[in-house]
Amino acid sequence: MLIRHSADILPSDITPRSIYLNRRQFMLGSAGLLLPATALAALPARKSPFSTTETANSREEISSYNNYYEFGTGKDEPALYAGRLKTRPWNIVVDGEVEKPRSFGIEELLKYPQEERIYRLRCVEGWSMVIPWIGFPLASLLSQVRPTSKAKYVAFETALRPGEMPGVARRVLDWPYREGLRIDEAMHPLTILALGLYGDVLPKQNGAPIRLVVPWKYGFKSIKAISRIRLLEKQPATSWNMAAPNEYGFYSNVNPAVDHPRWSQASERRIGEFLKRKTLPFNGYGAQVAQLYRGMDLVKNF
Numbered sequence: 001m002l003i004r005h006s007a008d009i010l011p012s013d014i015t016p017r018s019i020y021l022n023r024r025q026f027m028l029g030s031a032g033l034l035l036p037a038t039a040l041a042a043l044p045a046r047k048s049p050f051s052t053t054e055t056a057n058s059r060e061e062i063s064s065y066n067n068y069y070e071f072g073t074g075k076d077e078p079a080l081y082a083g084r085l086k087t088r089p090w091n092i093v094v095d096g097e098v099e100k101p102r103s104f105g106i107e108e109l110l111k112y113p114q115e116e117r118i119y120r121l122r123c124v125e126g127w128s129m130v131i132p133w134i135g136f137p138l139a140s141l142l143s144q145v146r147p148t149s150k151a152k153y154v155a156f157e158t159a160l161r162p163g164e165m166p167g168v169a170r171r172v173l174d175w176p177y178r179e180g181l182r183i184d185e186a187m188h189p190l191t192i193l194a195l196g197l198y199g200d201v202l203p204k205q206n207g208a209p210i211r212l213v214v215p216w217k218y219g220f221k222s223i224k225a226i227s228r229i230r231l232l233e234k235q236p237a238t239s240w241n242m243a244a245p246n247e248y249g250f251y252s253n254v255n256p257a258v259d260h261p262r263w264s265q266a267s268e269r270r271i272g273e274f275l276k277r278k279t280l281p282f283n284g285y286g287a288q289v290a291q292l293y294r295g296m297d298l299v300k301n302f
């Protein structure tokens with residue numbers, strides 16, 4: 001008998017989420033179901049009007065073809081090695097040009113109201129996916145620390161754990177992985193912190209326990225496993241821009257008119273499809289974000 005159906009294992013309305021999540025994992029395990037090596041906890045979310053109606057890639061595709069250089073430069077390496085990253089306990093320090101600097105624990109952030117945001121992700125290498133993220137607007141976190149009038153930029157850092165991250169032994173990038181946004185980009189309602197996908201918490205290869213998602217920018221802006229956020233007056237250095245400034249600019253808005261020196265940005269291949277499709281300006285999010293760049297030369301500010 002594989003299926004248990006006693007009422008005592010159903011989460012009641014008064015059960016705190018952490019207990020409910022633990023019970024669910026236990027319930028599945030004790031039912032003898034075949035679980036993947038990394039059983040994930042459910043993360044309920046309401047649907048969002050910001051989601052695309054395009055068909056999402058499968059969970060298998062999303063969690064087996066990854067860029068996460070802390071675990072190696074091969075697309076299969078994050079799925080093989082990211083399991084080593086200890087994602088509990090986890091804190092994000094938020095400081096810099098803010099009135100109320102503080103640290104946020106991941107258990108607290110998991111209790112925020114979560115939304116499912118089905119977004120396109122376009123990698124500068126020429127492939128794309130559609131991913132049903134779960135998360136909340138970055139603005140909900142930033143507004144709590146009260147950015148000062150000097151806060152013009154936001155800098156993000158990934159945790160640096162050489163013992164758990166085999167890829168950082170090689171200096172392919174200047175670790176820790178660093179990214180940045182202008183404050184208006186960071187506060188834009190499309191910009192989210194993602195804690196889950198496909199109804200569960202994030203697989204580690206996708207950036208558990210918490211990563212950024214900025215859907216109108218190339219994938220590398222969406223930094224994984226964030227441990228620090230700083231609000232700054234000056235534009236921060238970013239890992240890819242430091243590694244190859246002629247290839248990766250600070251803005252990195254998806255732009256079919258500006259090619260990367262090694263890859264055309266005019267078209268892309270959706271993972272799982274054969275034919276290429278045209279890449280859209282701002283990855284198709286131009287109606288929502290183009291006004292952020294009014295008057296700017298986006299060829300110069302690539």
Ligand SMILES: Nc1nc2c(c(=O)[nH]1)N[C@H]1C(S)=C(S)[C@@H](COP(=O)(O)O)O[C@H]1N2
Pocket residue numbers: 062065066067068069070121122123124158177205206207218219220221222223224225
């Ligand atoms: N810390 C960290 N974040 C990262 C990367 C990385 O190497 N390290 N790669 C980026 C790149 S190039 C892409 S395309 C996306 C891929 O996200 P996904 O694997 O969840 O699809 O993560 C981005 N975030």
Ligand SMILES: [Mo]
Pocket residue numbers: 067122123124125218219220
């Ligand atoms: Mo990428």
